[in-house]
Amino acid sequence: MSVLPLQNVRIVDHTIAWAGPQATQLLADLGAEVIKIEACSRPDVLRGADRHIGKGEKFWETRPWFIQINRNKLAITLDLNRKEGTDLYLKLVAISDVVIDNFTPRVMPNLGLDYNDLRKVKSDIIVVHQPGYGTSGPYRDAPAFGDCINAFSALDDITGYPGGPPMRPCIAYGDPTSGFASALAILAAIHYRTRTGKGQLIDVSHFEITSKAMDGLLDYAMNGRIQKRMGNRDNAMAPQGCYPCLGDDKWVVITIADDNDWRVFGKAIGNPKWTQDPRFVDVTGRRQHHDELDSLIASYTSSRDRYEVMNLLQNAGIAAAPVLYPGELLTDPHFAQRGFFEESNHPYAGTMLLPGMLYKMSATPCHIRRPAPLFGEHNRYVFHELLGLSEEDMEQLTKTGIIGNEPLYAKNW
Amino acid sequence: MKRRDCSISDAGGINGDTRSGALFDLKVIDLGHFIAGPYCASLLAGLGAEVIKIEKPGSGDGARRLGPFPGDEPHLEKSGLFSYLNLGKKSVTLNLKSQNGGKAFRRLVEEADVLIENFRPDVMPSLGLAYEDLRKFNPSLIMTSISNFGQSGPYRDYRGYEIEVGALGGVQADTGEIDREPIKFGGQQLQFQAGLTAAFATMSAICYRDASGIGQHIDMAIVEVAATLKGYATMNFQETGRHRVRSGARMWQRLQQVPNVDNIPPQTRLTPGACIVILPCKDGYVCLDTELTSQWLSLCDMIGHPELKGDPRFSSLMNGAYADDLDAILKDYLKTKTQREVFEEATAWRIPAAIVNDIAQLFHDPQHRARGFFVQVEHPVLGKIDYPGHPFVMSETPWKQVSGAPTLGAHNKEVLVDRLGYSTDEMDTMTKDGVI
Numbered sequence: 025m026s027v028l029p030l031q032n033v034r035i036v037d038h039t040i041a042w043a044g045p046q047a048t049q050l051l052a053d054l055g056a057e058v059i060k061i062e063a064c065s066r067p068d069v070l071r072g073a074d075r076h077i078g079k080g081e082k083f084w085e086t087r088p089w090f091i092q093i094n095r096n097k098l099a100i101t102l103d104l105n106r107k108e109g110t111d112l113y114l115k116l117v118a119i120s121d122v123v124i125d126n127f128t129p130r131v132m133p134n135l136g137l138d139y140n141d142l143r144k145v146k147s148d149i150i151v152v153h154q155p156g157y158g159t160s161g162p163y164r165d166a167p168a169f170g171d172c173i174n175a176f177s178a179l180d181d182i183t184g185y186p187g188g189p190p191m192r193p194c195i196a197y198g199d200p201t202s203g204f205a206s207a208l209a210i211l212a213a214i215h216y217r218t219r220t221g222k223g224q225l226i227d228v229s230h231f232e233i234t235s236k237a238m239d240g241l242l243d244y245a246m247n248g249r250i251q252k253r254m255g256n257r258d259n260a261m262a263p264q265g266c267y268p269c270l271g272d273d274k275w276v277v278i279t280i281a282d283d284n285d286w287r288v289f290g291k292a293i294g295n296p297k298w299t300q301d302p303r304f305v306d307v308t309g310r311r312q313h314h315d316e317l318d319s320l321i322a323s324y325t326s327s328r329d330r331y332e333v334m335n336l337l338q339n340a341g342i343a344a345a346p347v348l349y350p351g352e353l354l355t356d357p358h359f360a361q362r363g364f365f366e367e368s369n370h371p372y373a374g375t376m377l378l379p380g381m382l383y384k385m386s387a388t389p390c391h392i393r394r395p396a397p398l399f400g401e402h403n404r405y406v407f408h409e410l411l412g413l414s415e416e417d418m419e420q421l422t423k424t425g426i427i428g429n430e431p432l433y434a435k436n437w
Numbered sequence: 438m439k440r441r442d443c444s445i446s447d448a449g450g451i452n453g454d455t456r457s458g459a460l461f462d463l464k465v466i467d468l469g470h471f472i473a474g475p476y477c478a479s480l481l482a483g484l485g486a487e488v489i490k491i492e493k494p495g496s497g498d499g500a501r502r503l504g505p506f507p508g509d510e511p512h513l514e515k516s517g518l519f520s521y522l523n524l525g526k527k528s529v530t531l532n533l534k535s536q537n538g539g540k541a542f543r544r545l546v547e548e549a550d551v552l553i554e555n556f557r558p559d560v561m562p563s564l565g566l567a568y569e570d571l572r573k574f575n576p577s578l579i580m581t582s583i584s585n586f587g588q589s590g591p592y593r594d595y596r597g598y599e600i601e602v603g604a605l606g607g608v609q610a611d612t613g614e615i616d617r618e619p620i621k622f623g624g625q626q627l628q629f630q631a632g633l634t635a636a637f638a639t640m641s642a643i644c645y646r647d648a649s650g651i652g653q654h655i656d657m658a659i660v661e662v663a664a665t666l667k668g669y670a671t672m673n674f675q676e677t678g679r680h681r682v683r684s685g686a687r688m689w690q691r692l693q694q695v696p697n698v699d700n701i702p703p704q705t706r707l708t709p710g711a712c713i714v715i716l717p718c719k720d721g722y723v724c725l726d727t728e729l730t731s732q733w734l735s736l737c738d739m740i741g742h743p744e745l746k747g748d749p750r751f752s753s754l755m756n757g758a759y760a761d762d763l764d765a766i767l768k769d770y771l772k773t774k775t776q777r778e779v780f781e782e783a784t785a786w787r788i789p790a791a792i793v794n795d796i797a798q799l800f801h802d803p804q805h806r807a808r809g810f811f812v813q814v815e816h817p818v819l820g821k822i823d824y825p826g827h828p829f830v831m832s833e834t835p836w837k838q839v840s841g842a843p844t845l846g847a848h849n850k851e852v853l854v855d856r857l858g859y860s861t862d863e864m865d866t867m868t869k870d871g872v873i
Contacts, residue, residue, distance in 0.1 A: 027649075029641050029642070029644055029645035030641070030644060030645075032511075032648065041671075045592045047652045049635065054641050061680050069729070070772075088672035088673065088675060088676050089668075089669045089672050089673070091672070092667075092668050092669065092671075092672045093668070094670070122680075139832075157804055158804075158808055158830070160807070160808055161803075161804045161807040161808045162803050162804055162807055163803075163804040165438060165784075165788075166780075166784045167732075167784070167787050167788070167789045168789060169728050169789040170726075170728045171713050171724050171726040171789075171791070172724060172789050172790065172791035173724050173791070173794060174724070174791075175715070175722075175723070175724035175726075175791035175793045175794065176791045176792060176794050176799070176802065176804075177794070177799065178794045178795055178796050178798070178799040179622065179623065179624075179626070180715055180722070180724065180793045181623075181722070181793050181794060181795045181796070182622075182623025182624055182796070183620065183621075183622050183623040184620070185613070185614075185617070185620060189686060189688065189715070189717070189722070190714075190715050190722050190793055191612060191613060191614075191620065191684050191685060191686055192612070192685065192687065192713070192714075192715055193612055193622045193623075194608075194611045194612045194681075194683075195608065195666050195667065197626065200546065200630075200643035200666050201630065201633065201663070202629070204633050204634050205633065205636055205828050205829055206829070207637050208480070208633065208636050208637040208640060208828070209828075209829045209831065211637065211641060211643070211644055212459040212484050212640060212831075212834075213459060213831065213834075214642055214644055214835055215459060215460065215640065215644060215647060216459040216460075216461075216833070218644075218647050219461075222833055223833075224831055224832045224833035224834065225831075225832040226828040226829055226830065226831050226832070227829060227830040228828075228830075229808070229829070229830075231804060231805070232805070232810050232825075232827065232828065232829070233633070233828050233829065235805065235810065235825055236629065236825045236828055237624065237625070237626055237629035238624060238796065238799060238825070239472075239517075239518055239521065239624060239625060239629075239801055240624060240796045241522070241796060241799065241824075241825060242505055242517030242518060242521055242822070242824075243504070243517060243796075244797055244800050244821055245506035245517070245743065245800065245824075246505055246506075246507045246517050246819075246822065246873070247505060247508070247509070249505075249798050250795050250797050251623065251624070251795075251796045253623065254623065255461055255620050255621075256600060256618070258598075258600075260503065261598070264598075264600060265618075266600075266604075266609070266618040266620070266621075267617060267618075268618070273682075275543055275604075275610075275618060275619060276604075277600045277601055277604040277609070277621075279598045279600060279601065281598070299496060315631045320610060328601055338592075338595045338596065341596060342596065343595075343596040343597050343598055343601045344601065345595075345597060345600075345601035345602070345604045345605040346604065346605065347604040347609050347610050348605060348606075348607050348610060348680075349607060349610040349611065349670070349674070349680040350607035350610075350664070350667040350670035350671040350673075350674060350680075351669060351670070351671060351673075351674025351675070351680055352607070352670075352680075353606075353607050353664055353667075354671065354674075354675075356605075357520075357591055358586060358590045358591050358592045358605075358660075358798075359661075359664065361589070361591060362587055362589060362590045362658070362661070364664065365660050365671075376672065376675050377669040377671070377675065378668070378672070379661075379664055379665045379671060382634055382637075382638070382657070382661065382662060382665055383634065383635075383655055383656060383657040383658070383661070384587075384588075384655070384656040384657075385638075385641070385642065385653055385654075385655060385656075386568070386653040386654040386655075386656070387642075387645070387651055387652070387653035387654075388642075388645055388653065414793075424786070
């Protein structure tokens with residue numbers, strides 16, 4: 025049995041959808057015992073009642089995205105709206121290291137489960153709130169989903185064709201970014217607690233961590249200039265663009281980083297006359313005639329396979345890459361050799377390939393060890409084995425609906 | 438190597454000189470350049486680690502040559518990007534290709550907990566500074582290597598900038614209009630993502646080392662971070678066999694019919710036709726982000742069209758033909774409202790919505806300013822600038838952002854003479870030889 029970096033860490037996980045579960049996925053991948061809590065009346069929204077892919081009646085066990093994000097985790101059910109539920113919950117917190125949620129800020133205090141409450145049962149507990157806008161400020165109680173964060177962070181505004189309107193960047197950036205940030209904060213807090221014995225309260229705002237990546241803020245702060253939409257072009261390097269290749273909707277991106285690259289590029293593609301045009305010899309000229317250059321480069325690429333273009337140019341030392349749809353990564357040779365995608369066998373959804381580990385560790389390599397948990401799958405492990413409840417206790421709690429094995433909506437399905 | 442034992446008294450208050458912060462006991466060497474490596478190290482610095490940046494004598498980190506510059510006048514000490522990414526670090530110049538430079542570097546590595554680098558994978562080995570070499574001097578060293586495509590694989594030595602890594606990582610294909618080329622996201626999102634995830638990765642190795650004393654090598658590929666960001670789309674492809682195509686300023690259209698799910702509470706199901714769209718209003722753009730059915734129903738009421746709730750065009754399948762109909766209805770409502778009015782009204786109805794901030798609006802955003810997100814830091818050459826500050830708020834160990842980015846080689850004396858014990862004569866020789 026190989027050693028895992030976080031094998032002695034227990035995390036009580038209230039998170040739902042993508043943002044919070046992304047954080048606890050990283051920690052579960054590292055071997056932390058992540059105990060996901062769902063209420064029978066409110067399963068994780070990502071279990072997705074909108075999708076039923078016909079693998080039996082339990083549609084809440086078959087959503088691929090849920091299965092990807094929640095691998096390596098355990099799951100229990102608990103009704104925190106009732107005292108019997110919160111009593112049990114606090115017993116669990118008393119033997120845990122971290123509690124994390126990504127609800128809007130009023131939820132945990134309304135349940136009587138904020139930091140001060142939890143500190144009473146475990147003085148060094150680390151508590152993380154990960155709401156869209158943080159736990160303070162004028163937007164505190166605004167409902168936030170990933171696209172809202174993209175909009176407020178100016179990511180929408182700086183993405184688009186030159187001269188065109190803002191485009192929707194197709195990643196709800198705030199979700200995974202705040203997940204990575206929460207995970208970092210948790211590990212920093214664990215390290216600090218190892219050294220000092222102290223826990224703490226952490227507030228992770230999706231809006232803030234996403235805004236830290238907006239380097240256009242520096243030009244505004246210094247020069248009052250507002251970053252514009254540039255499509256595929258770059259401020260410093262020309263030409264850079266996305267060029268059509270052989271086949272429908274097949275593209276390659278190429279960056280000519282400097283004058284030397286330009287000379288090498290011309291040679292690599294066989295020195296067609298236009299690559300000797302004196303107008304293009306320096307970056308100023310190439311930028312001035314970027315539109316024309318784009319057409320000329322497209323005339324080269326459009327009859328060629330995108331991988332062929334990449335490999336030819338890369339062999340000459342020029343940056344180029346095919347534009348792949350995420351599904352196409354599954355058959356790309358580089359990802360295959362890196363072993364990036366890992367198989368997961370789920371009892372209801374079957375075998376799927378999941379994005380594996382975010383990075384490789386030389387001494388403590390990690391992998392997908394167990395599939396995403398079934399609803400309430402680990403009730404027995406947590407309540408009976410960890411917390412010492414008897415069979416009779418468990419039966420009583422199930423009868424009164426404090427714990428359960430199915431979402432309430434399953435009865436109506 | 439010696440492990441420093443830290444007592445609780447080391448973790449002091451929040452001001453400049455005393456070692457404080459969650460990572461108060463850690464020493465980091467930042468060999469990074471441009472964005473990913475330096476951003477990673479800057480997060481560790483803000484969390485309290487001591488960060489010594491090693492730079493090339495004479496020219497330093499390549500980011501010093503990248504703007505923005507005040508008035509667009511290039512200057513080694515005035516790059517806004519470099520300034521932001523290197524707040525609170527120390528700078529030591531060392532020529533790692535020289536024998537004496539390499540020696541001094543190895544001495545620093547002996548004392549360090551972490552080494553961050555984001556060179557192409559062949560660089561560190563070519564300098565005799567691969568992980569296998571460095572661990573001989575410091576077995577508990579954590580070395581975090583960030584590269585475009587990873588330390589292995591057929592594309593290991595391929596070149597790439599933000600656009601190439603995003604394209605290969607699946608991030609670009611579905612952004613833009615279907616009848617045009619796909620576009621990259623604005624800015625350098627993946628470089629920053631890589632820096633953030635590398636900081637996490639580094640801490641995962643630190644936590645393991647805290648328990649075991651064992652160091653290790655982290656291999657982070659930016660293209661794999663990108664692939665992780667698009668994980669949901671890879672899963673969707675396995676489920677449907679189809680790619681989600683580009684759809685401009687609107688959320689992708691669901692490609693398959695879904696069953697009637699009326700008996701499931703609206704708060705717990707994703708809306709069959711997600712209405713996620715960026716549209717113009719009176720004074721700019723706004724984003725409406727209805728993802729739950731309950732929000733869609735509220736939206737119909739908010740815009741004064743309750744009859745849309747039962748409209749078959751929008752109830753169980755949202756396809757391209759009807760998206761234009763919906764856009765027209767929404768634009769009609771939005772054209773009389775300012776960005777702020779839309780945001781406030783939608784929030785009151787519990788509908789997720791947002792102002793599409795431009796960079797200027799972001800800089801002045803009331804939520805950011807109320808939370809003290811921007812911090813003014815003074816730099817000896819650049820002067821006072823507001824920088825984005827904390828990545829999150831910690832109650833016991835507040836974010837440290839008290840000093841500006843270092844001038845090139847500013848800490849040569851402090852580190853090489855005072856700490857490592859080089860004499861002033863040795864320093865003079867090294868300067869003459871271009872070692873520092």
